Amino acid sequence: MKEEIIIAGFGGQGVLSMGKILAYSGLMDDKEVTWMPSYGPEQRGGTANVTVILSDEKISSPVLDSFDTVIALNQQSLDKFASKVKPGGILIYDTNGIHNHPTREDITIYPIDAMGATLELGNSKAYNMVVMGALLEAMSYKLPMENVIKGLKKSLPERHHKLIPLNEQAIEKGRSLLQK
Amino acid sequence: MDIKDIIRPENKVYSKPELLEEVHMHYCPGCSHGVIHKLIAEVVAEMGLTDKTVGVSPVGCAVFAYNYIDVDWVEAAHGRAPAVATAISRLWPEDVVFTYQGDGDMSAIGTAESIHAANRGENIVMVFVNNAIYGMTGGQMAPTTLIGQKTATTPYGRRVDLNGHPLEITNLMAILDGTCYVTRQSVHTPGNVRKTKAALKKAFENALAKKGTSVVEIVSTCNSGWKMSPEKANEWMAQNMFEKYPLGDLKNL
Amino acid sequence: MKEEVRLMKGNEAIAHAAIRYGCDGYFGYPITPQSEVLETLEELMPWETTGMVVLQAESEVAAINMVYGGAASGKAVMTSSSSPGVSLKQEGISYIAAASLPALILNVMRGGPGLGTIQPSQADYFQATKGGGHGDYHLIVLAPSTVQEMVDFVGLGFDLAFKYCNPAMILADGIVGQMMEKVVLPEQRPRRTDEEIRKQCPWAANGRENGRKRNVITSLELESSRMEVINHQLQARYREIEKNETRWEEIDVEGADYLIVAFGSIARICTKAKEIAAEKGIKVGIVRPITLWPFPTEAVARAAEGKKGILCVELNAGQMIEDVRLAVHDNLPVEHFGRLGGIIPSPEEVVKALEEKIIK
Numbered sequence: 001m002k003e004e005i006i007i008a009g010f011g012g013q014g015v016l017s018m019g020k021i022l023a024y025s026g027l028m029d030d031k032e033v034t035w036m037p038s039y040g041p042e043q044r045g046g047t048a049n050v051t052v053i054l055s056d057e058k059i060s061s062p063v064l065d066s067f068d069t070v071i072a073l074n075q076q077s078l079d080k081f082a083s084k085v086k087p088g089g090i091l092i093y094d095t096n097g098i099h100n101h102p103t104r105e106d107i108t109i110y111p112i113d114a115m116g117a118t119l120e121l122g123n124s125k126a127y128n129m130v131v132m133g134a135l136l137e138a139m140s141y142k143l144p145m146e147n148v149i150k151g152l153k154k155s156l157p158e159r160h161h162k163l164i165p166l167n168e169q170a171i172e173k174g175r176s177l178l179q180k
Numbered sequence: 181m182d183i184k185d186i187i188r189p190e191n192k193v194y195s196k197p198e199l200l201e202e203v204h205m206h207y208c209p210g211c212s213h214g215v216i217h218k219l220i221a222e223v224v225a226e227m228g229l230t231d232k233t234v235g236v237s238p239v240g241c242a243v244f245a246y247n248y249i250d251v252d253w254v255e256a257a258h259g260r261a262p263a264v265a266t267a268i269s270r271l272w273p274e275d276v277v278f279t280y281q282g283d284g285d286m287s288a289i290g291t292a293e294s295i296h297a298a299n300r301g302e303n304i305v306m307v308f309v310n311n312a313i314y315g316m317t318g319g320q321m322a323p324t325t326l327i328g329q330k331t332a333t334t335p336y337g338r339r340v341d342l343n344g345h346p347l348e349i350t351n352l353m354a355i356l357d358g359t360c361y362v363t364r365q366s367v368h369t370p371g372n373v374r375k376t377k378a379a380l381k382k383a384f385e386n387a388l389a390k391k392g393t394s395v396v397e398i399v400s401t402c403n404s405g406w407k408m409s410p411e412k413a414n415e416w417m418a419q420n421m422f423e424k425y426p427l428g429d430l431k432n433l
Numbered sequence: 434m435k436e437e438v439r440l441m442k443g444n445e446a447i448a449h450a451a452i453r454y455g456c457d458g459y460f461g462y463p464i465t466p467q468s469e470v471l472e473t474l475e476e477l478m479p480w481e482t483t484g485m486v487v488l489q490a491e492s493e494v495a496a497i498n499m500v501y502g503g504a505a506s507g508k509a510v511m512t513s514s515s516s517p518g519v520s521l522k523q524e525g526i527s528y529i530a531a532a533s534l535p536a537l538i539l540n541v542m543r544g545g546p547g548l549g550t551i552q553p554s555q556a557d558y559f560q561a562t563k564g565g566g567h568g569d570y571h572l573i574v575l576a577p578s579t580v581q582e583m584v585d586f587v588g589l590g591f592d593l594a595f596k597y598c599n600p601a602m603i604l605a606d607g608i609v610g611q612m613m614e615k616v617v618l619p620e621q622r623p624r625r626t627d628e629e630i631r632k633q634c635p636w637a638a639n640g641r642e643n644g645r646k647r648n649v650i651t652s653l654e655l656e657s658s659r660m661e662v663i664n665h666q667l668q669a670r671y672r673e674i675e676k677n678e679t680r681w682e683e684i685d686v687e688g689a690d691y692l693i694v695a696f697g698s699i700a701r702i703c704t705k706a707k708e709i710a711a712e713k714g715i716k717v718g719i720v721r722p723i724t725l726w727p728f729p730t731e732a733v734a735r736a737a738e739g740k741k742g743i744l745c746v747e748l749n750a751g752q753m754i755e756d757v758r759l760a761v762h763d764n765l766p767v768e769h770f771g772r773l774g775g776i777i778p779s780p781e782e783v784v785k786a787l788e789e790k791i792i793k
Contacts, residue, residue, distance in 0.1 A: 020613065024440050027615050033440065035613035061705035062612050062698065065779035154440065232640040234506070246649045252638035254505040255651035256498065257528050263495040264502030268639070270486045271458050271508045272627075275640045293498070296491035 001031075001056050003141050004064055007131075008049035008081055009073025009094075014128030017155065019050035022132060025143055025151030026054035034062040047076050054141065071135060073114075078102060090138050094131070110138055112177045118170070125163075126170035133174020145171075197221040199230060199250040206244055210410025212400035213242055215367040216309060219377045220278070221249050223384055232275045234268050236261040238290075240282035241315040259290025262297035265304045276387045278305035283322040284314050287349035294349065301358030301392035305383040308350065308395060311402040312421060319405035323347035326424055331405070346424055350397040354430035360392035362431040366399045368414040372427075382432075391433070399425050434621040443583040443609045446616050447513065447539060448473035450587035451485070455622040456537075457508035458486040460499035462518060465551040466607040467541035470513045483624050493518040497525030497538070504534035504600075505650040507630040507637030509591050513539035515607075516557050517548060519565075526600060527566030531652035533667070535594035537587065538572070539603045541610035542748075544775040552775020553607030555697060558752035561604045562726040569664060571671050573601040573678065574725040576696040580614035588619065595633070597674055604725060606748060608698040608777065674727055681729035682721040686736045689718030691791055693783070694733060694757050695746040696722050703746050706783035713784070715792065725753070733760040742766040742791035746783055749773070766791060 005022070009015045016037055023035040036051045051067075053059050066086045072078035072093040082102040085091050090108050095101075096115040112134050118127040136143055148171065152164050199221035207213045224233050230251060237245040239258035246253035256264040261279035269277040286294050286308045297304065313331055314320040320333040324346050328337040338346075354362040361383055365376040376398060383394035399421050403413035434453060441449070447470050451459055461471040471489060479485035486503075490496035496512045503510035514522060519540045529536050540561065544554035561574045573593050575586045583605060590601040625633065631642060638648045654660040684704060686692065695703045700721040707717040720736045722729050733756075737743060742765055745754040751769040758767050770786035772778045778786075 020440070023613060027438070027440050033613075033615055035440070036608070037611060059614075059701075060708070061702040061780050062608065062614075063702055063777045063779065064705075065781045231642050231644060234638050234640055236502070243653060246651060250647055252640055252647050253649045253651075254502060254638050255532075255649070255653055256501070257524055260494070260498035260501075260525070263490065263498035264505070266488070266495075267458060267460065267486075267499035267502035267508075267510065268506045270488065271503050271506055271510070272639050292491055293495050296495065 001141050003054045003069065003139055004067045005052045005054075005069045005071070005135070006049055006064070006067045006081060006084070007052065007071045007073075008047065008077035011048040013073050014125075015048045015073065016050050018128035018132050019052045021148075021151050021155045022052050022135070023054070024154045025148040028147040028150040028154070029143055031055060032057065032059050034059050036062040047074070049077065049081075069135065069139060071131060073131065075100065092131070092134055092138055108138075110134065110178055114174065114177070117173050117177055121166075121170055121173055123166060126166055129167045129170035130174040130177070133171035134177050135174075136171065137175040137178040197225060199225050201248050201250055203247060205248060207241065208404045210401065210403040210413060211241070212311065212367050212398065213309065215373060216307065216376070216398055216400075217245065217248050219367070219373070219380055220280075220307065223377060223380045224249070224251060227381065227384055229276050229384065234272070234275050234277045236265045236268070236277065236279045238279070238281040238285040240285050242280050242282060242309065243316070245280050259285050259288070260293055261285065262290065262293040262302070262304070262306065266297050266300070266302045269302055269304050273303075276305070276384060278307060278384070278387070280307045281309070282315070283308070283310045283312065283324040287323040287347050291349070295352065295356070298353045298393040298395065299356045299358045301360075303387050303390045304393055305380075305387050306393065306395045307380070308397040309400050310397055310425065311400040311405070312346075313402045313405040315402045315405050319402070323349070324425070326420060348425065350395060350430060353393075353395045358393050359395060359431060360386050360433045361394040361429075363395070363429045364397040364399060364425060364427050366417070366427055368401070368417060397425070399427065436620045437618045439616055439618060440613050441580065441616055442469060442611060442613050443577070443580045443605060444469035444541065444611070445473045446580050446583045446618075447587060448477065449618050450584040451511060452477060452479045452483055453619050453621050454588045454591055455483065455509065455624040456485055456511055456587075456591070457624055458488070458499075458503045458510040460488050460490050460496040460503070460510065460512050462490050462493045462496050462514065464493070464515045464518045466543060466553075466610050467513050467515050467539070470539065483621070485624065493521040494525065497522035497529075500536050500538070501525050501529050501532075501534065504529060504536040505532065505637065506639040507634035509535070509595070509625070511537035511539065513541070515541045515543045516545050516554070519557065519560070523560075523566035526572070527568055527570060528652050529600045530570035530572065530667075531568060532650050533598040534600065534650070535591070535598055536600045537590045537594055537603070538600060539605065542604065542606045544773065550775040551607070553748060553777060554775060555606055555699065555748035556750070556752070557604065558725065558747065558749060561602055562728070562756075570667060571599075571674075571726050573597070573599060573674060574604050575601065576604050576723060576725050577609055578697050578700050578721065580609065580612065580616045583609060584616055584618060588622075593678060597670055599670065599674070604697070606697050606699075607775075612698075678724060679727045679729050679732070680723035681732045682723060683732070683736060684719040684721070686718035686720065689716045690741050691715065691717045691787060692736055692740045692743045693717055693719045693746055693787070694722070694743060694753065695719065696725060696753065699746055699748055702778060702780050703783055705780035706787070709780055709784050710787065715787070717787065722753070728756045728760070730756070730760040733757055737761045737765060740765060742768070744787050744791050745769045746778070746786070747771045748777070
């Protein structure tokens with residue numbers, strides 16, 4: 001098994017931390033993992049992206065040109081990465097603020113209203129976990145939820161562990177977006 | 181009376197400090213470094229610190245200080261002695277670490293290291309020999325060179341418009357919260373030598389007591405660089421240097 | 434502390450490794466993309482646990498001279514920086530090498546010249562392997578390609594530095610510094626006691642304990658005939674290091690038609706490129722130098738035998754390629770491919786370069 005994933009959006013949407021939680025969850029599931037960010041001024045409100053690879057085998061390049069799954073959380077990211085999905089791969093994007101929708105027919109596309117779902121939950125900080133839920137549901141690799149919880153515990157500082165139930169709820173909410 | 185009756189231990193009034201090595205110093209006749217080395221050697225031995233003292237020598241005339249005083253030494257790059265001393269002092273907190281620096285080392289190329297080590301309050305002693313000139317490289321202008329003073333790079337005398345003002349780095353050190361003792365001394369008379377020795381002893385005591393940084397400036401001559409006889413150089417120093425660099429304690433906590 | 438599996442950035446891993454390998458002191462100055470080393474150390478507060486000293490210096494110059502002082506006193510000390518900061522450290526590194534002191538220096542390379550960019554680069558290969566500062570000297574240069582190697586090379590770097598009384602450098606890039614991977618942190622190695630240090634480093638300047646003869650650490654010798662002897666001693670040590678410590682990795686070299694030589698994280702991009710090339714029926718082998726100095730000259734020469742060409746892939750304008758060419762004596766085509774300015778080439782780009790520059 002090998003999943004090559006890129007998560008792209010605005011800085012501040014929790015892109016990097018979602019990648020970290022995903023990578024840690026994979027690690028808890030005994031996978032080899034890499035987490036490779038774009039860094040620098042992009043950390044301050046521009047576009048941010050992170051490549052996460054989960055694999056049974058040792059991972060070679062942490063930098064990729066094409067992906068099994070692309071998650072795009074704004075128009076720039078969608079424009080940049082929709083073409084980078086491997087044929088037969090998955091594209092998940094948040095429809096809020098999107099005016100040019102993807103048209104590829106050789107991939108599976110999941111438009112989701114992640115922002116709307118987050119607002120229903122009543123805590124905007126849970127946004128990235130809603131997106132994570134959609135990803136976990138969409139991937140052919142089924143990451144057991146118990147290892148995702150372990151990943152959350154490892155990623156979050158102790159003082160934020162009280163937020164784990166909220167994150168779990170957000171992940172379930174995200175899963176439900178694809179089940180509709 | 182035979183001479184052998186006179187040369188007896190009980191008649192001995194003075195001897196070379198045990199920590200001064202039996203070698204010829206490379207310093208010019210009349211140079212202040214020899215006296216200052218002797219005082220450090222005396223203070224270290226008298227305080228019983230021989231086996232826990234580490235000196236850090238500079239680049240400048242005193243670069244070979246490690247050949248003369250019988251303690252452990254590290255020879256630093258130009259200006260970096262306070263950084264070198266910082267690490268040794270922090271890693272061996274029971275040791276007493278001192279730097280020995282000239283005016284170029286302390287107040288030109290090493291200004292940042294001097295100020296920051298002092299500002300952090302490192303438990304070190306900084307011995308600062310200020311003779312207002314670069315002795316080793318052949319008598320060029322130092323930050324502490326006086327206005328009007330002739331050097332190899334101010335052949336017509338230092339000018340404020342060309343070269344800026346003499347830098348009183350010791351005064352700067354005195355206002356830093358990290359320093360506990362900042363003093364300015366000289367070694368041109370027996371009385372001044374005694375005062376300087378007392379100042380060095382106090383500085384080493386401060387380091388032992390972990391009170392912070394002690395700075396002992398010693399206003400000195402460079403008769404070769406100044407192109408004067410040793411005696412004339414001492415007179416010139418008293419007449420000209422002390423006005424800009426007055427002797428005495430600047431800070432004593 | 435027991436062995437532990439964690440997910441962390443290369444830079445964070447360096448900090449954990451320093452503590453766990455019993456480092457006595459770290460002296461650094463913030464610079465992107467490696468500030469997490471100092472930040473992580475300050476957060477972990479090792480002075481409360483192992484007794485390790487951590488100090489934010491006033492400059493890179495001060496930091497390397499603190500390392501010089503600490504090393505001169507026999508302690509296991511290190512610093513870290515990124516390219517512009519490592520340029521500032523060069524004088525101090527030359528002194529450390531000249532005085533035959535063990536120390537560890539990490540360079541998480543960013544693009545230059547000048548202030549350059551904060552994105553990844555490998556453009557300090559020349560600086561690290563050919564001297565960097567003044568005078569005839571060498572650092573032992575280790576090039577990690579994974580976060581695990583960032584950890585391992587802290588231990589290896591200190592071991593080699595103390596074995597040969599010579600400074601070692603970990604030459605990493607922004608990729609391996611900033612990426613997170615699974616990493617196994619080693620069990621805590623206790624710091625040496627002062628007595629152990631005095632025994633292991635009888636040359637160190639830390640006070641004439643028990644009235645021993647004084648130690649002087651210096652790189653100055655004005656008498657030419659004596660200075661020549663010192664230089665010859667250094668060179669003899671470098672020959673010894675070349676003989677014993679050359680390290681490299683080979684991937685599918687046997688049976689390949691083409692060779693890629695690459696170091697650090699770029700070698701991993703090339704490994705992926707090798708897989709893509711294989712799907713096209715192009716057989717590629719990879720040699721990854723692990724020690725950049727000493728360079729695995731013989732290994733590259735052996736691997737090149739019977740090959741049709743070599744592509745050197747580096748994040749610079751062509752630096753390691755000079756050592757590769759020296760290794761193979763122009764017996765086969767050797768070409769360079771690299772991206773500059775902080776751009777990381779994709780595996781596909783590497784395959785394309787191989788096709789255009791070597792296969793043709």
